[in-house]
Amino acid sequence: MSIGWALLPLVFMIVSMFGAVYFFELAPHIPLMIGTAIAALVAYHHGFSWEEIEEMMYKGIKLALPAIIIIILVGLVIGAWIGGGVVATMIYYGLKIITPSLFLVTICVICGIVALAIGSSWSTMATVGVAGMGIGLSMDIPAGMIAGAVISGSYFGDKMSPLSDTTNLAAGLTGTDLFDHIKHMFYTTIPGLIIALITYFFIGRQFSSGHLDVKKIDAISSGMTTQFYITPWLLLIPVVVILLVAFKVPAVPALVVGILLGFAAQIWVQGDSLFNAASTLQQGYQMKSDNKLLTELFNKGGLESMFFTISMTIVAMTFGGILEYSGMLTAIIRVILKVARNTGSLIATTVLSCFATNATCSEQYISIVVPSRMYIKAYLDKDLHPKNLSRALEDGGTLTSVFIPWNTCGVFILATLGVQAYEYGPYAILNYVIPFISIIYGYTGFKIVKMTDEEKTYYTQKALG
Structure with a gap:
């Protein structure tokens, strides 16, 4: 041709x-x-x-098709973890310990560590990344900056993880030993990460403690504690998923475990009904609040939220x-x-x-x-x-x-x-x-x-x- x-x-x-x-x-x-x-x-x-x-x-x-299956499961994970209070718990404690000026550096490093452990940038962005968006937005950091830091960290971990499908694919198709491939990537990936972290450090300096709206943070924290039962025990759910993948459990069953734990947490920890928990998996979590940011953060997830993505992938x-x-x-x-x-x-x-x-x-x-x-x-x-x-x-x-x-x-x-590509791209x-x-x-x-x-x-x- x-x-x-x-x-x-x-x-x-x-x-x-x-x-x-x-x-x-x-x-x-x-x-x-x-x-x-x-x-x-x-x-x-x-x-x-x-x-x-x-x-x-x-x-x-x-x-x-493998990507479509992951997309479906990720929609269910987001819904289950929001309904079970997992995302709210991560945001709540994140607001307590993360300094605004170092937020971009911190969220990039955290996403990098998680993605390195589980070998999936998508799973990292859909869990830690979603929580990071909530924390960053509550600090008045622009969505594009937050998403950019989440993406950089997630793709660093994915790229360097021996559990990553793309890493195994690139090595396998070229006949290269997997760990030789990963070692060779160090020379381009580590300098790239250092440049990214230095840039996030200087960009983040504009978001000092003085820039932080304490009343807004208190309102968000209060709204979350009103809507959800917050307990550090809920953090065990993402830890379990990370450990499963770290021990080479495939992504699909590991995500299914995360869905089931989030579903159970919505019923047994949050005290919600079986019907509402099932509805959350299908339609996403639905909450009513006078705080617009809270509704934007938590009214998402579920199978139906991924139909646009699935149809786009097929086309x-x-x-x-x-x-x-x-x-x-x-x-x-x-x-x-x-x-x-x-x-x-x-x-x-x-x-x-x-x-x-x-x-x-x-x-x-x-x-x-x-x-x-x-x-x-x-x-x-x-x-x-x-x-x-x-x-x-x-x-x-x-x-x-x-x-x-x-x-x-x-x-x-x-x-x-x-966040749109033109927003997080820079x-x-x-x-x-x-x-x-x-x-x-x-x-x-x-x-x-x-x-x-x-x-x-x-x-x-x-x-x-």
Whole structure:
């Protein structure tokens, strides 16, 4: 397929997306459906039958099914933990111990530790992140800043955790040992985290104790104690979930345990009825309060709150499925590879291709899968160790997914933290600093590992068969 035909669906999608989202403030679903329709017509024009095109869409959706299951469970976790008083307890004690000027640094570090332990940025953002949003907003810190710090910490932990699915995926697809992959990422990820924390420290200085509205904090704390029974024992529920995943219990059963514990807490600790607890899982928690911030914080969660995210994921993956399986994406990357003539340009091309795949296919898993298969031979031909590729895939794919509003990650963040990509984007510092560090390393040769002849033979057989 020629590059012109391959780019046609993207052009239609991007133009319609820009008009719908930025001019009319509509959801991204219809522009993606327009892109899917154009992609289907292009594929049909190139000899694919309608049955084959439908199968491409089904394959795309199938790739996102694990993410959809997690999205459903996260909606239930948020509802159960709000109804059970877990989120209120975390916010209540957080208001007691966190200093406003150090809040952004603190929440970033906490999210990083939790995500490192459980291997999931999504689960971290949906639990600790939701509580962090409540604490930060009550301190009058802008939502975009809070979300940016939560995202930076969550993705740091996810990226460096041996339990993370994206980390295992990047290592596995390139034939790299998992812990060699993680060690190699230290050189880009740790400097990125340090830059992010220093920036949050200086940004946070404007939110001093004098800036803190004590009356507002007292009103929020009083409102929570009126609505919920606050006890530190409720903190054991997130601790149990973290420990389960730390002991290598898969994310799905660990989240189910969290849901059941939150559901039980709403009945036995908060004294609510079985009907209301079940309704919370379905429709989210509903509370009535004169405090607008309290209602914004706690009237959320539940299965129904995730329907927008689920439908968005399905529509996005039909588009991505046609692009990938019809060969359009391959045609685009083939042209890009022609300009990657040295190590620096190859790594830069890898990072940018991962970002472009995030924007076009709307799923971070595809941004790792497709470029890994497209570029592995080019890395081996240049005697570059596959861990250079696996690191570039994470630097450019895993991290940049949050900046695309219609990517499953961007949609998930909007659904859980309630903040748009353009609001948190400037403050998700780790996520955009690391790709630049990765590209700089490529051009300078710093921490770029070459292979011996024996290693080249071994990795060629392992990665290419």
